[in-house]
Amino acid sequence: MHTRTLLLLLLLLLGLIAGLATPAAARAQTPADQLRQYEAAARTEDPAWAGFSAARGERFFQATHGGDWSCATCHQRTPTAAGSHVVTRKPIQPLAPAANPQRFTRPDKTEKWFTRNCNDVLRRPCTAGEKGDVLAYLLALER
């Protein structure tokens, strides 16, 4: 077999291995990538959707939604600061990407925490529109 063909086959195999070793959901992204994904989902949810709003996201983040807790209860009213779990007191690193560049870089992790925390605060899943508003608010914060 031609050497060049062998090399190409080897590259194909390496690509396959790299693809298998990295599940799509675990690939690193930027917060802006995630915002774009929420944008696509928000359009599907509501054809009249007209864009994310950091101001709406801030109100959502600070509100208790009829229960005991808000997002801010654990993440602080100013989420560039470190927070702590309201029950266990475990420290929580800052949520705003400006203060913590690791935030919103792993879509699977982002979704896991939205699932848990929306159930805790709102007793229902958040919509893509709500998640995007909150992310837009967090991205607008500066250190």
Place this chain on the structure above:
Amino acid sequence: MSRMRIVASIGVALASVGPAAAAEPPPPGAPAAAYAEECGSCHLAYPARLLPRASWDAVLDGLARHFGQDASVDAATLPLLRAHLDAGARQPRASDVRPDGSPILRITELPWFRHEHGRFDRDDAWQRPSIGSAANCGACHREADQGKFGEHGIRVPK
């Protein structure tokens, strides 16, 4: 894009649409890492030896409503947590179960815990701002994050 990069990209694309990777045994250390990540985000990653297996199993079966909070994990992660906890769980004792035979889920409700911490119940030390909760082991057990709870590492804050 060079021809070689195109071919490698085709490989990645094929892998991402192909059947899910066959179930392989998790790499060594994966259960402990999953436990630290999933359970250690909201509270101390309590050492497995603090509860018997029946209690841990009941905790894992109820993660969607975990002492009033949603601590659900995905289907791939749950077996890792179970492997870690089952491997380290302590020997069961008769006092680990309620009168109706159901397992006690809270470490803080076990008789040995109550015995060891009785004086803090009496003076309501758990409510001090510096402690906050009996779940906050590290407030007094300064080496709790290393799984150490010995007398020499204890300092109770005012």
